Amino acid sequence: xxxxxxxxxxxxxxxxxxxxxxxxxxxxxxxxxxxxxxxxxxxxxxxxxxxxxxxxxxxxxxxxxxxxxxxxxxxxxxxxxxxxxxxxxxxxxxxxxxxxxxxxxxxxxxxxxxxxxxxxxxxxxxxxxxxxxxxxxxxxxxxxxxxxxxxxxxxxxxxxxxxxxxxxxxxxxxxxxxxxxxxxxxxxxxxxxxxxxxxxxxxxxxxxxxxxxxxxxxxxxxxxxxxxxxxxxxxxxxxxxxxxxxxxxxxxxxxxxxxxxxxxxxxxxxxxxxxxxxxxxxxxxxxxxxxxxxxxxxxxxxxxxxxxxxxxx
Numbered sequence: 357x358x359x360x361x362x363x364x365x366x367x368x369x370x371x372x373x374x375x376x377x378x379x380x381x382x383x384x385x386x387x388x389x390x391x392x393x394x395x396x397x398x399x400x401x402x403x404x405x406x407x408x409x410x411x412x413x414x415x416x417x418x419x420x421x422x423x424x425x426x427x428x429x430x431x432x433x434x435x436x437x438x439x440x441x442x443x444x445x446x447x448x449x450x451x452x453x454x455x456x457x458x459x460x461x462x463x464x465x466x467x468x469x470x471x472x473x474x475x476x477x478x479x480x481x482x483x484x485x486x487x488x489x490x491x492x493x494x495x496x497x498x499x500x501x502x503x504x505x506x507x508x509x510x511x512x513x514x515x516x517x518x519x520x521x522x523x524x525x526x527x528x529x530x531x532x533x534x535x536x537x538x539x540x541x542x543x544x545x546x547x548x549x550x551x552x553x554x555x556x557x558x559x560x561x562x563x564x565x566x567x568x569x570x571x572x573x574x575x576x577x578x579x580x581x582x583x584x585x586x587x588x589x590x591x592x593x594x595x596x597x598x599x600x601x602x603x604x605x606x607x608x609x610x611x612x613x614x615x616x617x618x619x620x621x622x623x624x625x626x627x628x629x630x631x632x633x634x635x636x637x638x639x640x641x642x643x644x645x646x647x648x649x650x651x652x653x654x655x656x657x658x659x660x661x662x663x664x665x666x667x668x669x
Contacts, residue, residue, distance in 0.1 A: 393590040395627035396615035421510035426502035432495045451475045454517045470534045472551045479527040485563035486527040492536030508568035548641035552648035569640040584635040597624035603632045
């Protein structure tokens with residue numbers, strides 16, 4: 357007969373420490389994602405209300421701009437001769453009719469002159485940091501760029517028209533950038549980078565830079581919206597919302613913009629404040645302002661335009 361003898365169980369401290377490290381890492385990662393994705397108030401989730409007469413008129417004007425840029429002009433880039441000039445002529449004429457003076461910033465690219473355009477609504481307080489609202493007007497080679505980015509141009513044009521005659525405390529500069537698309541994206545010849553560096557050299561104080569990008573896409577179909585890995589846990593699967601995207605340094609600004617939008621608009625909205633290098637965060641002209649050392653810059657893109665974001669002026 358044998359008597360079973362066993363030693364007291366001893367805790368495996370190495371395993372426990374490893375599990376604790378994994379748990380803390382996961383908790384920290386989740387906490388970081390939660391901080392990046394959580395915005396004030398709740399997104400609108402009811403059916404979209406019918407447009408008012410004023411909103412219907414605005415919708416018609418926005419559609420007219422997009423059609424002219426993408427159908428009448430079509431592809432807008434250097435290989436498509438004369439298209440960039442036709443686009444700047446249209447933007448300049450439209451802003452002039454709205455009562456603005458338009459300033460051109462012209463520079464040479466591959467033996468051709470290209471231009472950024474700017475119109476300004478002067479604020480009531482001198483030396484108050486300005487808000488910059490911009491959109492690139494060129495399109496990818498081989499496309500007419502209706503969504504990317506005739507919609508952004510239309511948004512900036514109509515925002516300028518809507519605000520004309522108002523008296524804000526700070527100045528608002530409406531800017532139209534050339535050469536955002538490849539092969540010039542994030543190069544020395546990118547229009548917004550040329551412009552942002554001049555803003556920095558001139559010592560212009562900046563409150564915010566708002567980039568309007570790809571505003572025309574909308575879908576209620578399940579699975580129509582995709583995200584970088586992990587973000588799908590925090591956002592809806594339908595691409596039927598306005599996306600507010602900022603870098604980490606602009607978190608306070610984008611949260612304020614989302615809050616004011618949700619207080620005043622019956623449209624679904626989502627927000628993100630993530631590191632600059634995250635996929636999608638720096639994929640538009642706000643990147644140029646970050647590179648030039650101008651803070652407070654973010655992107656309202658992929659779904660719509662937020663006029664209430666200017667109310668902090």
